[in-house]
Amino acid sequence: MKLIADNLRVTRPEIRRALQRLDPEPVQDLVKACKARGAWAIDVNTGPLGKQAAPGMRFFMDAVQAVTDLPLLIDTANPDAMAAGVKAARNPIIINGFSLEPRKLAQILPLAREHDAAIVGFLLYPDSRVPTDAAQRFEVALELMEAAEAAGVAKERMIIDPVIPPLAWADGIVQAREVVKVIRTLPDLLGFPVRTIGGISNLGTNAPDRAARLVIEQSFVAMLAAAGLDYALLDILNPDLVRAARVSGILAKENLFSWGMVS
Numbered sequence: 001m002k003l004i005a006d007n008l009r010v011t012r013p014e015i016r017r018a019l020q021r022l023d024p025e026p027v028q029d030l031v032k033a034c035k036a037r038g039a040w041a042i043d044v045n046t047g048p049l050g051k052q053a054a055p056g057m058r059f060f061m062d063a064v065q066a067v068t069d070l071p072l073l074i075d076t077a078n079p080d081a082m083a084a085g086v087k088a089a090r091n092p093i094i095i096n097g098f099s100l101e102p103r104k105l106a107q108i109l110p111l112a113r114e115h116d117a118a119i120v121g122f123l124l125y126p127d128s129r130v131p132t133d134a135a136q137r138f139e140v141a142l143e144l145m146e147a148a149e150a151a152g153v154a155k156e157r158m159i160i161d162p163v164i165p166p167l168a169w170a171d172g173i174v175q176a177r178e179v180v181k182v183i184r185t186l187p188d189l190l191g192f193p194v195r196t197i198g199g200i201s202n203l204g205t206n207a208p209d210r211a212a213r214l215v216i217e218q219s220f221v222a223m224l225a226a227a228g229l230d231y232a233l234l235d236i237l238n239p240d241l242v243r244a245a246r247v248s249g250i251l252a253k254e255n256l257f258s259w260g261m262v263s
Contacts, residue, residue: 001225001249002041004073005034008064009045018057024063030130031064040238041071043096044085048077048201054084061088072099073120073233079107080145086111091114095119097161100140105147113152120159120197123182130163132171134181137162138189145190159195159231160186166205167216176203176220184227197231198224200241220246225252 008030016028032044044064049056054134057076061084064072072180073096075083086093095112097120098104112119120145123137131137139161148158162182165175183196203220204213218241223234225248232245243263250261 001229001245001252002231003236003242004043004197004231005037005039005041005232006040006043006045007034007235007237008042008197009062010047010049011080012044018063019059024059024060025065027063028067028120031067031261034236035068035070037236037239037242040231041068041073041094042068043073043233045075046081046085049081053078057081058083058088060083061085067112074116075105079128081197082108083111085117086117094159097122097159099124100143100147100155101128102126105151109147109151109153112148112157114158118157119148120161123163129166130175132175132178133195134178134185137178137182138186139221141186141190144176145218152202155190155194160198161197161199162186164198164200164220165203167203168206177214180223180227183224183229187228195230196228197227197233200224200232200234200245214238214240217241221245222248222251225249228252 003017004212010019014026034042042064046057046060069091069096071094073094074082076082082095095117098108099122103241123140131140145155145158162179164179167173167176186196187193198219200221204216207213221244224232234241234244234245249263
């Protein structure tokens with residue numbers, strides 16, 4: 001299970017100010033900290049970026065790539081920003097992502113074919129609703145794979161995000177268990193070892209305190225590792241969460257163990 005830093009978000013005040021001032025230093029300091037903590041990749045979450053979508057995305061990509069050669073997830077719902085990010089990329093990239101929403105099928109999915117890039121597919125309905133159970137998520141997954149194939153994207157380039165729900169939702173805990181079921185079963189359903197990704201931070205949205213959020217995320221990341229999750233998108237600067245994720249991955253995948261693996 002590879003760990004992807006979700007810390008670079010335009011919603012962070014210092015990152016938003018950096019964009020406004022076109023000051024790369026706060027962005028680069030954060031990226032260097034994430035790399036030092038062992039991130040496999042960096043999620044570049046720029047948000048929609050408004051009217052300055054393309055220049056804003058180029059600012060982020062240039063700032064990040066100046067200090068790391070790690071893979072980058074280009075994370076935006078704006079097709080213009082996404083296209084700008086893909087074109088500005090020198091590092092390996094993952095397009096994050098698309099869904100069955102018609103605009104994303106038409107504008108974002110073709111970028112993966114054009115640039116032979118991996119792409120995340122969100123298990124969402126065309127109107128962005130979240131399916132409520134595993135069976136509905138499986139149906140959406142099949143539609144996503146069909147859409148990717150029709151667009152000329154190889155199935156091996158797809159990474160499925162079953163959409164981890166906030167536990168604060170009325171059915172959040174039930175949906176969280178359904179997500180685990182999807183991750184465990186999806187490769188058999190699709191007939192090949194499709195990769196999966198999950199945003200761990202979604203789970204603890206509106207948690208009453210940091211300690212409560214941490215214990216929930218530690219427990220759930222262990223369940224996801226056991227189910228076979230390939231990529232965990234999380235707060236890489238939280239050492240307790242990262243340690244739990246790494247140890248969970250060891251217990252889920254490794255056949256030989258030594259205490260030196262636990263660090």
